[in-house]
Amino acid sequence: MAPKQNEKCIRNTTIKVRLYPTPEQAVLFDKTFGCCRYLWNQMLADEERFYHETDMHFIPTPAKYKAGAPFLKEVDSGALAAVHQNLRKAFQHFFDNPSSYRHPTYKKKKHCKNSFTSYCQYYPSGKGASIYLTQDGIRLPKAGIVKANLYRKPLHWWTLKSATVSKTPSGKYFCSLMFEYAEKPVALVPPTxxxxxxxxxxxxxxxxxxxxxxxxxxxxxxxxxxxxxxxxxxxxxxxxxxxxxxxxxxxxxxxxxxxxxxxxxxxxxxxxxxxxxxxxxxxxxxxxxxxxxxxxxxxxxxxxxxxxxxxxxxxxxxxxxxxxxxxxxxxxxxxxxxxxxxxxxxxxxxxxxxxxxxxxxxxxxxxxxxxxxxxxxxxxxxx
Ligand SMILES: [Zn+2]
Incomplete structure:
Protein backbone atom coordinates (compact mmCIF):
# COMPACT_ATOMS: atom_id res chain seq x y z
CA MET A 1 0.00 0.00 0.00
CA ALA A 2 1.38 3.38 -0.97
CA PRO A 3 1.34 5.95 1.82
CA LYS A 4 -1.53 8.38 1.46
CA GLN A 5 -0.93 12.01 0.62
CA ASN A 6 -2.44 14.34 3.20
CA GLU A 7 -5.51 16.16 1.98
CA LYS A 8 -6.05 19.84 2.66
CA CYS A 9 -8.07 20.08 5.80
CA ILE A 10 -9.64 22.33 8.34
CA ARG A 11 -7.84 22.27 11.67
CA ASN A 12 -8.77 23.52 15.10
CA THR A 13 -6.38 24.86 17.63
CA THR A 14 -6.85 26.42 21.04
CA ILE A 15 -4.98 28.98 23.05
CA LYS A 16 -5.68 28.98 26.77
CA VAL A 17 -4.96 32.19 28.63
CA ARG A 18 -5.35 33.45 32.18
CA LEU A 19 -8.09 36.05 32.70
CA TYR A 20 -7.94 38.86 35.23
CA PRO A 21 -11.58 39.92 35.60
CA THR A 22 -12.66 42.93 37.64
CA PRO A 23 -14.79 42.00 40.71
CA GLU A 24 -17.93 42.84 38.65
CA GLN A 25 -16.81 40.66 35.76
CA ALA A 26 -15.96 37.80 38.17
CA VAL A 27 -19.48 38.02 39.64
CA LEU A 28 -20.93 37.89 36.12
CA PHE A 29 -18.83 34.83 35.27
CA ASP A 30 -19.91 33.06 38.46
CA LYS A 31 -23.54 33.90 37.63
CA THR A 32 -23.06 32.54 34.12
CA PHE A 33 -21.63 29.25 35.43
CA GLY A 34 -24.71 28.93 37.66
CA CYS A 35 -27.15 29.83 34.88
CA CYS A 36 -25.60 27.31 32.51
CA ARG A 37 -25.79 24.58 35.14
CA TYR A 38 -29.40 25.53 35.93
CA LEU A 39 -30.37 25.56 32.26
CA TRP A 40 -28.67 22.23 31.57
CA ASN A 41 -30.61 20.60 34.42
CA GLN A 42 -33.91 22.18 33.35
CA MET A 43 -33.48 21.11 29.74
CA LEU A 44 -32.47 17.62 30.73
CA ALA A 45 -35.52 17.28 33.03
CA ASP A 46 -37.84 18.52 30.25
CA GLU A 47 -36.23 16.20 27.72
CA GLU A 48 -36.79 13.26 30.04
CA ARG A 49 -40.38 14.25 30.77
CA PHE A 50 -41.15 14.74 27.08
CA TYR A 51 -39.62 11.38 26.24
CA HIS A 52 -41.59 9.71 29.00
CA GLU A 53 -44.88 11.17 27.72
CA THR A 54 -44.42 10.95 23.95
CA ASP A 55 -41.57 8.50 23.33
CA MET A 56 -39.80 11.21 21.33
CA HIS A 57 -36.66 13.22 22.01
CA PHE A 58 -36.88 16.97 22.14
CA ILE A 59 -34.90 19.66 23.95
CA PRO A 60 -36.58 23.08 24.29
CA THR A 61 -34.51 26.17 23.38
CA PRO A 62 -33.18 28.54 26.06
CA ALA A 63 -35.80 31.17 25.13
CA LYS A 64 -38.53 29.01 26.68
CA TYR A 65 -36.92 29.33 30.11
CA LYS A 66 -36.28 33.06 30.20
CA ALA A 67 -39.83 34.04 31.25
CA GLY A 68 -39.80 31.69 34.26
CA ALA A 69 -36.23 32.52 35.22
CA PRO A 70 -35.54 36.20 34.52
CA PHE A 71 -31.97 35.91 35.89
CA LEU A 72 -31.08 34.09 32.67
CA LYS A 73 -31.47 37.42 30.86
CA GLU A 74 -28.57 38.88 32.83
CA VAL A 75 -25.96 36.58 31.29
CA ASP A 76 -24.56 36.00 27.79
CA SER A 77 -27.31 34.43 25.68
CA GLY A 78 -24.61 32.81 23.53
CA ALA A 79 -23.47 30.80 26.56
CA LEU A 80 -27.04 29.60 27.08
CA ALA A 81 -27.35 28.64 23.41
CA ALA A 82 -24.12 26.67 23.79
CA VAL A 83 -25.67 24.70 26.69
CA HIS A 84 -28.48 23.69 24.34
CA GLN A 85 -25.95 22.61 21.70
CA ASN A 86 -23.82 20.72 24.21
CA LEU A 87 -26.80 18.84 25.60
CA ARG A 88 -27.89 17.93 22.07
CA LYS A 89 -24.37 16.71 21.31
CA ALA A 90 -24.26 14.70 24.55
CA PHE A 91 -27.50 12.94 23.58
CA GLN A 92 -26.24 12.39 20.03
CA HIS A 93 -23.04 10.74 21.31
CA PHE A 94 -25.07 8.57 23.64
CA PHE A 95 -27.55 7.49 20.91
CA ASP A 96 -24.77 6.78 18.40
CA ASN A 97 -22.46 4.97 20.74
CA PRO A 98 -24.17 3.92 24.02
CA SER A 99 -21.29 1.62 25.01
CA SER A 100 -18.79 4.48 25.18
CA TYR A 101 -20.98 7.39 26.24
CA ARG A 102 -23.19 7.76 29.26
CA HIS A 103 -26.70 9.19 29.22
CA PRO A 104 -26.35 12.90 30.05
CA THR A 105 -26.56 13.47 33.80
CA TYR A 106 -27.58 16.34 36.04
CA LYS A 107 -24.90 18.80 37.07
CA LYS A 108 -24.41 19.30 40.78
CA LYS A 109 -22.91 22.54 41.99
CA LYS A 110 -20.23 20.79 44.04
CA HIS A 111 -19.13 18.24 41.47
CA CYS A 112 -19.11 20.02 38.18
CA LYS A 113 -16.61 22.08 36.32
CA ASN A 114 -17.29 25.80 36.46
CA SER A 115 -17.22 26.73 32.81
CA PHE A 116 -19.25 28.16 29.97
CA THR A 117 -18.68 28.44 26.25
CA SER A 118 -19.73 31.24 23.95
CA TYR A 119 -19.60 30.81 20.19
CA CYS A 120 -18.31 33.80 18.30
CA GLN A 121 -20.96 35.60 16.22
CA TYR A 122 -19.77 37.51 13.17
CA TYR A 123 -21.95 40.49 12.26
CA PRO A 124 -22.62 41.19 8.59
CA SER A 125 -20.81 43.85 6.52
CA GLY A 126 -17.68 44.00 8.64
CA LYS A 127 -19.39 45.24 11.81
CA GLY A 128 -17.15 43.08 13.94
CA ALA A 129 -17.72 40.06 16.11
CA SER A 130 -19.19 39.18 19.48
CA ILE A 131 -15.80 38.01 20.75
CA TYR A 132 -12.45 39.51 19.78
CA LEU A 133 -8.97 40.10 21.15
CA THR A 134 -7.53 43.49 22.08
CA GLN A 135 -3.93 44.37 22.95
CA ASP A 136 -4.14 42.91 26.45
CA GLY A 137 -7.64 41.55 26.79
CA ILE A 138 -10.55 39.63 25.37
CA ARG A 139 -13.92 41.14 24.56
CA LEU A 140 -16.65 38.81 25.76
CA PRO A 141 -20.43 39.33 25.42
CA LYS A 142 -21.97 41.11 28.47
CA ALA A 143 -18.62 41.21 30.32
CA GLY A 144 -16.95 43.65 27.90
CA ILE A 145 -13.16 43.69 27.71
CA VAL A 146 -11.61 41.33 30.26
CA LYS A 147 -7.91 41.71 31.01
CA ALA A 148 -5.96 38.65 29.87
CA ASN A 149 -2.42 37.43 29.58
CA LEU A 150 -2.19 36.95 25.81
CA TYR A 151 1.25 35.36 25.82
CA ARG A 152 0.59 33.83 22.41
CA LYS A 153 -1.14 35.63 19.56
CA PRO A 154 -3.22 33.84 16.94
CA LEU A 155 -1.96 33.95 13.35
CA HIS A 156 -3.82 36.40 11.16
CA TRP A 157 -5.53 33.74 9.00
CA TRP A 158 -7.06 31.96 12.02
CA THR A 159 -10.78 32.48 12.65
CA LEU A 160 -11.98 32.68 16.23
CA LYS A 161 -14.79 30.16 16.76
CA SER A 162 -15.50 30.16 20.48
CA ALA A 163 -14.32 31.15 23.93
CA THR A 164 -14.68 28.93 27.00
CA VAL A 165 -14.36 30.66 30.35
CA SER A 166 -13.53 28.45 33.32
CA LYS A 167 -12.64 28.81 36.98
CA THR A 168 -10.29 26.57 38.92
CA PRO A 169 -11.07 25.39 42.49
CA SER A 170 -8.52 27.91 43.79
CA GLY A 171 -10.40 30.75 42.10
CA LYS A 172 -8.35 31.52 38.97
CA TYR A 173 -10.14 32.31 35.73
CA PHE A 174 -9.03 31.03 32.34
CA CYS A 175 -10.26 31.37 28.79
CA SER A 176 -9.76 28.78 26.05
CA LEU A 177 -9.99 30.38 22.64
CA MET A 178 -10.75 28.02 19.79
CA PHE A 179 -9.60 28.92 16.29
CA GLU A 180 -10.16 27.32 12.93
CA TYR A 181 -7.81 27.42 9.95
CA ALA A 182 -7.22 25.62 6.68
CA GLU A 183 -3.94 23.83 6.32
CA LYS A 184 -1.96 23.15 3.19
CA PRO A 185 -1.07 19.53 2.38
CA VAL A 186 2.24 18.34 3.80
CA ALA A 187 4.55 16.08 1.81
CA LEU A 188 4.64 12.67 3.43
CA VAL A 189 8.01 11.05 4.15
CA PRO A 190 7.75 7.23 3.97
CA PRO A 191 8.89 5.83 7.34
CA THR A 192 11.69 3.25 7.58
ZN1 LIG B 1 14.50 -15.30 20.26
Whole structure:
Protein backbone atom coordinates (compact mmCIF):
# COMPACT_ATOMS: atom_id res chain seq x y z
CA MET A 1 0.00 0.00 0.00
CA ALA A 2 1.38 3.38 -0.97
CA PRO A 3 1.34 5.95 1.82
CA LYS A 4 -1.53 8.38 1.46
CA GLN A 5 -0.93 12.01 0.62
CA ASN A 6 -2.44 14.34 3.20
CA GLU A 7 -5.51 16.16 1.98
CA LYS A 8 -6.05 19.84 2.66
CA CYS A 9 -8.07 20.08 5.80
CA ILE A 10 -9.64 22.33 8.34
CA ARG A 11 -7.84 22.27 11.67
CA ASN A 12 -8.77 23.52 15.10
CA THR A 13 -6.38 24.86 17.63
CA THR A 14 -6.85 26.42 21.04
CA ILE A 15 -4.98 28.98 23.05
CA LYS A 16 -5.68 28.98 26.77
CA VAL A 17 -4.96 32.19 28.63
CA ARG A 18 -5.35 33.45 32.18
CA LEU A 19 -8.09 36.05 32.70
CA TYR A 20 -7.94 38.86 35.23
CA PRO A 21 -11.58 39.92 35.60
CA THR A 22 -12.66 42.93 37.64
CA PRO A 23 -14.79 42.00 40.71
CA GLU A 24 -17.93 42.84 38.65
CA GLN A 25 -16.81 40.66 35.76
CA ALA A 26 -15.96 37.80 38.17
CA VAL A 27 -19.48 38.02 39.64
CA LEU A 28 -20.93 37.89 36.12
CA PHE A 29 -18.83 34.83 35.27
CA ASP A 30 -19.91 33.06 38.46
CA LYS A 31 -23.54 33.90 37.63
CA THR A 32 -23.06 32.54 34.12
CA PHE A 33 -21.63 29.25 35.43
CA GLY A 34 -24.71 28.93 37.66
CA CYS A 35 -27.15 29.83 34.88
CA CYS A 36 -25.60 27.31 32.51
CA ARG A 37 -25.79 24.58 35.14
CA TYR A 38 -29.40 25.53 35.93
CA LEU A 39 -30.37 25.56 32.26
CA TRP A 40 -28.67 22.23 31.57
CA ASN A 41 -30.61 20.60 34.42
CA GLN A 42 -33.91 22.18 33.35
CA MET A 43 -33.48 21.11 29.74
CA LEU A 44 -32.47 17.62 30.73
CA ALA A 45 -35.52 17.28 33.03
CA ASP A 46 -37.84 18.52 30.25
CA GLU A 47 -36.23 16.20 27.72
CA GLU A 48 -36.79 13.26 30.04
CA ARG A 49 -40.38 14.25 30.77
CA PHE A 50 -41.15 14.74 27.08
CA TYR A 51 -39.62 11.38 26.24
CA HIS A 52 -41.59 9.71 29.00
CA GLU A 53 -44.88 11.17 27.72
CA THR A 54 -44.42 10.95 23.95
CA ASP A 55 -41.57 8.50 23.33
CA MET A 56 -39.80 11.21 21.33
CA HIS A 57 -36.66 13.22 22.01
CA PHE A 58 -36.88 16.97 22.14
CA ILE A 59 -34.90 19.66 23.95
CA PRO A 60 -36.58 23.08 24.29
CA THR A 61 -34.51 26.17 23.38
CA PRO A 62 -33.18 28.54 26.06
CA ALA A 63 -35.80 31.17 25.13
CA LYS A 64 -38.53 29.01 26.68
CA TYR A 65 -36.92 29.33 30.11
CA LYS A 66 -36.28 33.06 30.20
CA ALA A 67 -39.83 34.04 31.25
CA GLY A 68 -39.80 31.69 34.26
CA ALA A 69 -36.23 32.52 35.22
CA PRO A 70 -35.54 36.20 34.52
CA PHE A 71 -31.97 35.91 35.89
CA LEU A 72 -31.08 34.09 32.67
CA LYS A 73 -31.47 37.42 30.86
CA GLU A 74 -28.57 38.88 32.83
CA VAL A 75 -25.96 36.58 31.29
CA ASP A 76 -24.56 36.00 27.79
CA SER A 77 -27.31 34.43 25.68
CA GLY A 78 -24.61 32.81 23.53
CA ALA A 79 -23.47 30.80 26.56
CA LEU A 80 -27.04 29.60 27.08
CA ALA A 81 -27.35 28.64 23.41
CA ALA A 82 -24.12 26.67 23.79
CA VAL A 83 -25.67 24.70 26.69
CA HIS A 84 -28.48 23.69 24.34
CA GLN A 85 -25.95 22.61 21.70
CA ASN A 86 -23.82 20.72 24.21
CA LEU A 87 -26.80 18.84 25.60
CA ARG A 88 -27.89 17.93 22.07
CA LYS A 89 -24.37 16.71 21.31
CA ALA A 90 -24.26 14.70 24.55
CA PHE A 91 -27.50 12.94 23.58
CA GLN A 92 -26.24 12.39 20.03
CA HIS A 93 -23.04 10.74 21.31
CA PHE A 94 -25.07 8.57 23.64
CA PHE A 95 -27.55 7.49 20.91
CA ASP A 96 -24.77 6.78 18.40
CA ASN A 97 -22.46 4.97 20.74
CA PRO A 98 -24.17 3.92 24.02
CA SER A 99 -21.29 1.62 25.01
CA SER A 100 -18.79 4.48 25.18
CA TYR A 101 -20.98 7.39 26.24
CA ARG A 102 -23.19 7.76 29.26
CA HIS A 103 -26.70 9.19 29.22
CA PRO A 104 -26.35 12.90 30.05
CA THR A 105 -26.56 13.47 33.80
CA TYR A 106 -27.58 16.34 36.04
CA LYS A 107 -24.90 18.80 37.07
CA LYS A 108 -24.41 19.30 40.78
CA LYS A 109 -22.91 22.54 41.99
CA LYS A 110 -20.23 20.79 44.04
CA HIS A 111 -19.13 18.24 41.47
CA CYS A 112 -19.11 20.02 38.18
CA LYS A 113 -16.61 22.08 36.32
CA ASN A 114 -17.29 25.80 36.46
CA SER A 115 -17.22 26.73 32.81
CA PHE A 116 -19.25 28.16 29.97
CA THR A 117 -18.68 28.44 26.25
CA SER A 118 -19.73 31.24 23.95
CA TYR A 119 -19.60 30.81 20.19
CA CYS A 120 -18.31 33.80 18.30
CA GLN A 121 -20.96 35.60 16.22
CA TYR A 122 -19.77 37.51 13.17
CA TYR A 123 -21.95 40.49 12.26
CA PRO A 124 -22.62 41.19 8.59
CA SER A 125 -20.81 43.85 6.52
CA GLY A 126 -17.68 44.00 8.64
CA LYS A 127 -19.39 45.24 11.81
CA GLY A 128 -17.15 43.08 13.94
CA ALA A 129 -17.72 40.06 16.11
CA SER A 130 -19.19 39.18 19.48
CA ILE A 131 -15.80 38.01 20.75
CA TYR A 132 -12.45 39.51 19.78
CA LEU A 133 -8.97 40.10 21.15
CA THR A 134 -7.53 43.49 22.08
CA GLN A 135 -3.93 44.37 22.95
CA ASP A 136 -4.14 42.91 26.45
CA GLY A 137 -7.64 41.55 26.79
CA ILE A 138 -10.55 39.63 25.37
CA ARG A 139 -13.92 41.14 24.56
CA LEU A 140 -16.65 38.81 25.76
CA PRO A 141 -20.43 39.33 25.42
CA LYS A 142 -21.97 41.11 28.47
CA ALA A 143 -18.62 41.21 30.32
CA GLY A 144 -16.95 43.65 27.90
CA ILE A 145 -13.16 43.69 27.71
CA VAL A 146 -11.61 41.33 30.26
CA LYS A 147 -7.91 41.71 31.01
CA ALA A 148 -5.96 38.65 29.87
CA ASN A 149 -2.42 37.43 29.58
CA LEU A 150 -2.19 36.95 25.81
CA TYR A 151 1.25 35.36 25.82
CA ARG A 152 0.59 33.83 22.41
CA LYS A 153 -1.14 35.63 19.56
CA PRO A 154 -3.22 33.84 16.94
CA LEU A 155 -1.96 33.95 13.35
CA HIS A 156 -3.82 36.40 11.16
CA TRP A 157 -5.53 33.74 9.00
CA TRP A 158 -7.06 31.96 12.02
CA THR A 159 -10.78 32.48 12.65
CA LEU A 160 -11.98 32.68 16.23
CA LYS A 161 -14.79 30.16 16.76
CA SER A 162 -15.50 30.16 20.48
CA ALA A 163 -14.32 31.15 23.93
CA THR A 164 -14.68 28.93 27.00
CA VAL A 165 -14.36 30.66 30.35
CA SER A 166 -13.53 28.45 33.32
CA LYS A 167 -12.64 28.81 36.98
CA THR A 168 -10.29 26.57 38.92
CA PRO A 169 -11.07 25.39 42.49
CA SER A 170 -8.52 27.91 43.79
CA GLY A 171 -10.40 30.75 42.10
CA LYS A 172 -8.35 31.52 38.97
CA TYR A 173 -10.14 32.31 35.73
CA PHE A 174 -9.03 31.03 32.34
CA CYS A 175 -10.26 31.37 28.79
CA SER A 176 -9.76 28.78 26.05
CA LEU A 177 -9.99 30.38 22.64
CA MET A 178 -10.75 28.02 19.79
CA PHE A 179 -9.60 28.92 16.29
CA GLU A 180 -10.16 27.32 12.93
CA TYR A 181 -7.81 27.42 9.95
CA ALA A 182 -7.22 25.62 6.68
CA GLU A 183 -3.94 23.83 6.32
CA LYS A 184 -1.96 23.15 3.19
CA PRO A 185 -1.07 19.53 2.38
CA VAL A 186 2.24 18.34 3.80
CA ALA A 187 4.55 16.08 1.81
CA LEU A 188 4.64 12.67 3.43
CA VAL A 189 8.01 11.05 4.15
CA PRO A 190 7.75 7.23 3.97
CA PRO A 191 8.89 5.83 7.34
CA THR A 192 11.69 3.25 7.58
CA UNK A 193 12.79 1.20 10.61
CA UNK A 194 15.63 3.71 11.15
CA UNK A 195 13.34 6.72 11.19
CA UNK A 196 10.47 5.12 13.13
CA UNK A 197 10.17 5.06 16.90
CA UNK A 198 8.32 2.39 18.89
CA UNK A 199 6.98 3.47 22.25
CA UNK A 200 6.11 1.08 25.03
CA UNK A 201 4.11 2.36 27.98
CA UNK A 202 5.89 1.80 31.26
CA UNK A 203 4.46 2.21 34.72
CA UNK A 204 7.76 3.26 36.29
CA UNK A 205 9.34 5.16 33.37
CA UNK A 206 6.36 6.71 31.55
CA UNK A 207 7.60 5.04 28.38
CA UNK A 208 10.61 3.15 27.00
CA UNK A 209 11.38 3.61 23.32
CA UNK A 210 12.81 1.18 20.76
CA UNK A 211 16.31 2.56 21.38
CA UNK A 212 16.01 1.74 25.07
CA UNK A 213 15.56 5.34 26.19
CA UNK A 214 13.31 5.80 29.21
CA UNK A 215 11.38 9.03 29.70
CA UNK A 216 11.40 9.45 33.44
CA UNK A 217 9.35 12.16 35.02
CA UNK A 218 11.62 15.13 35.64
CA UNK A 219 13.16 15.66 39.06
CA UNK A 220 11.17 18.84 39.74
CA UNK A 221 7.90 16.95 39.32
CA UNK A 222 8.93 14.44 41.95
CA UNK A 223 9.76 17.35 44.27
CA UNK A 224 6.27 18.82 43.86
CA UNK A 225 4.79 15.40 44.50
CA UNK A 226 6.75 14.99 47.74
CA UNK A 227 5.68 18.46 48.82
CA UNK A 228 2.05 17.60 48.13
CA UNK A 229 2.24 14.51 50.34
CA UNK A 230 3.72 16.55 53.22
CA UNK A 231 1.05 19.23 52.84
CA UNK A 232 -1.73 16.65 52.85
CA UNK A 233 -0.32 15.05 55.99
CA UNK A 234 -0.31 18.44 57.69
CA UNK A 235 -3.94 18.97 56.63
CA UNK A 236 -5.08 15.76 58.36
CA UNK A 237 -3.77 17.13 61.66
CA UNK A 238 -5.80 20.33 61.35
CA UNK A 239 -9.30 20.99 62.61
CA UNK A 240 -11.77 20.70 59.76
CA UNK A 241 -13.45 24.06 59.08
CA UNK A 242 -10.85 26.13 60.96
CA UNK A 243 -9.11 29.09 59.33
CA UNK A 244 -5.81 27.19 59.16
CA UNK A 245 -7.53 24.22 57.57
CA UNK A 246 -9.08 26.37 54.84
CA UNK A 247 -5.75 28.09 54.18
CA UNK A 248 -3.97 24.75 53.93
CA UNK A 249 -6.67 23.39 51.61
CA UNK A 250 -6.24 26.38 49.32
CA UNK A 251 -2.45 25.82 49.24
CA UNK A 252 -3.03 22.18 48.32
CA UNK A 253 -5.43 23.12 45.53
CA UNK A 254 -2.86 25.57 44.16
CA UNK A 255 -0.14 22.92 44.27
CA UNK A 256 -2.43 20.46 42.46
CA UNK A 257 -2.85 23.01 39.70
CA UNK A 258 0.90 23.61 39.65
CA UNK A 259 1.59 19.87 39.27
CA UNK A 260 -1.02 19.62 36.51
CA UNK A 261 0.79 22.46 34.71
CA UNK A 262 4.19 20.82 35.17
CA UNK A 263 2.78 17.59 33.77
CA UNK A 264 1.24 19.41 30.80
CA UNK A 265 4.53 21.15 30.14
CA UNK A 266 6.47 17.87 30.24
CA UNK A 267 3.95 16.12 27.98
CA UNK A 268 4.06 18.92 25.39
CA UNK A 269 7.86 19.07 25.34
CA UNK A 270 8.29 15.29 25.13
CA UNK A 271 5.75 14.94 22.31
CA UNK A 272 7.25 17.90 20.44
CA UNK A 273 10.76 16.46 20.71
CA UNK A 274 9.62 13.07 19.33
CA UNK A 275 7.42 14.52 16.57
CA UNK A 276 10.31 16.64 15.29
CA UNK A 277 12.96 13.92 15.50
CA UNK A 278 11.14 10.93 14.00
CA UNK A 279 9.21 10.24 10.80
CA UNK A 280 6.68 7.87 12.38
CA UNK A 281 5.72 6.61 15.82
CA UNK A 282 4.20 3.21 16.67
CA UNK A 283 2.32 2.91 19.91
CA UNK A 284 0.07 0.29 21.42
CA UNK A 285 -3.66 0.81 21.69
CA UNK A 286 -4.26 1.07 25.42
CA UNK A 287 -7.14 -0.20 27.40
CA UNK A 288 -8.43 2.92 29.11
CA UNK A 289 -10.07 0.98 31.93
CA UNK A 290 -6.82 -0.78 32.76
CA UNK A 291 -5.02 2.53 32.54
CA UNK A 292 -7.44 4.08 35.01
CA UNK A 293 -6.72 1.29 37.47
CA UNK A 294 -3.01 1.85 37.12
CA UNK A 295 -3.44 5.57 37.69
CA UNK A 296 -4.86 4.77 41.13
CA UNK A 297 -1.51 3.21 41.96
CA UNK A 298 -0.28 6.76 42.13
CA UNK A 299 2.54 7.31 39.67
CA UNK A 300 2.54 11.03 38.96
CA UNK A 301 3.03 10.67 35.24
CA UNK A 302 0.29 8.13 34.57
CA UNK A 303 -2.44 10.70 34.31
CA UNK A 304 -0.39 12.32 31.57
CA UNK A 305 -0.03 9.33 29.27
CA UNK A 306 -3.42 9.71 27.58
CA UNK A 307 -2.72 13.39 27.01
CA UNK A 308 0.77 12.56 25.76
CA UNK A 309 -0.66 10.23 23.11
CA UNK A 310 -3.17 12.87 21.96
CA UNK A 311 -0.43 15.52 21.72
CA UNK A 312 1.91 13.18 19.90
CA UNK A 313 -0.78 12.23 17.39
CA UNK A 314 -1.73 15.74 16.40
CA UNK A 315 1.86 17.00 16.40
CA UNK A 316 2.89 14.19 14.06
CA UNK A 317 -0.15 14.58 11.83
CA UNK A 318 0.44 18.30 11.43
CA UNK A 319 3.92 17.45 10.17
CA UNK A 320 2.46 14.88 7.77
CA UNK A 321 3.98 12.00 9.73
CA UNK A 322 2.10 8.79 10.55
CA UNK A 323 1.02 7.92 14.08
CA UNK A 324 0.50 4.16 13.98
CA UNK A 325 -1.60 2.36 16.57
CA UNK A 326 -0.93 -1.34 17.12
CA UNK A 327 -3.89 -3.36 18.39
CA UNK A 328 -3.87 -3.95 22.13
CA UNK A 329 -3.76 -7.78 22.04
CA UNK A 330 -0.47 -7.88 20.14
CA UNK A 331 1.96 -9.68 22.56
CA UNK A 332 4.65 -6.99 22.33
CA UNK A 333 6.28 -7.88 25.66
CA UNK A 334 6.40 -11.68 25.22
CA UNK A 335 7.68 -11.78 21.63
CA UNK A 336 11.42 -12.01 20.97
CA UNK A 337 12.27 -9.32 18.42
CA UNK A 338 15.27 -11.32 17.23
CA UNK A 339 13.64 -14.64 16.30
CA UNK A 340 9.92 -13.85 16.65
CA UNK A 341 9.09 -16.68 19.03
CA UNK A 342 6.54 -15.95 21.76
CA UNK A 343 7.66 -16.68 25.31
CA UNK A 344 4.35 -17.55 27.02
CA UNK A 345 6.13 -18.32 30.29
CA UNK A 346 7.45 -14.75 30.69
CA UNK A 347 6.67 -13.43 34.17
CA UNK A 348 4.84 -10.08 34.20
CA UNK A 349 7.47 -8.70 36.57
CA UNK A 350 10.61 -9.75 34.70
CA UNK A 351 12.65 -6.70 33.66
CA UNK A 352 15.21 -8.76 31.76
CA UNK A 353 14.73 -12.13 30.10
CA UNK A 354 16.50 -14.62 27.89
CA UNK A 355 14.72 -15.96 24.80
CA UNK A 356 14.40 -19.74 25.22
CA UNK A 357 14.40 -20.17 21.44
CA UNK A 358 17.44 -18.14 20.36
CA UNK A 359 19.18 -17.16 23.59
CA UNK A 360 18.96 -13.39 23.02
CA UNK A 361 19.02 -11.29 26.21
CA UNK A 362 16.20 -8.74 26.32
CA UNK A 363 15.40 -5.65 28.26
CA UNK A 364 11.65 -5.98 28.63
CA UNK A 365 10.67 -2.42 27.72
CA UNK A 366 13.09 -2.00 24.84
CA UNK A 367 12.18 -5.38 23.32
CA UNK A 368 8.47 -4.52 23.50
CA UNK A 369 9.08 -1.12 21.89
CA UNK A 370 11.05 -2.70 19.04
CA UNK A 371 8.22 -5.18 18.45
CA UNK A 372 5.72 -2.32 18.37
CA UNK A 373 7.87 -0.45 15.84
CA UNK A 374 8.20 -3.49 13.55
CA UNK A 375 4.53 -4.48 13.88
CA UNK A 376 3.45 -0.89 13.25
CA UNK A 377 5.52 -0.59 10.09
CA UNK A 378 4.21 -3.94 8.88
CA UNK A 379 0.68 -2.65 9.44
CA UNK A 380 1.46 0.64 7.73
CA UNK A 381 2.82 -0.93 4.58
CA UNK A 382 0.18 -3.67 4.67
CA UNK A 383 2.63 -6.56 4.45
ZN1 LIG B 1 14.50 -15.30 20.26
Missing amino acids: PETTLGLNYSLSHFYIDSNGRAADAPHWMQQSQDKLIRMQQRLTRMQRGSHNYDQQLLKIQRLHEHIANQRKDFVHKESRRIANAWNAVCIKDTNLVEMAQQIKLGNIMDAGYGKFRICLQYKLERLGKPYIVVEKYFPSAKTCHRCGSVNEALSPNAKRWICPACGAVHDRGKNAAINLRDKGLEQYYGT
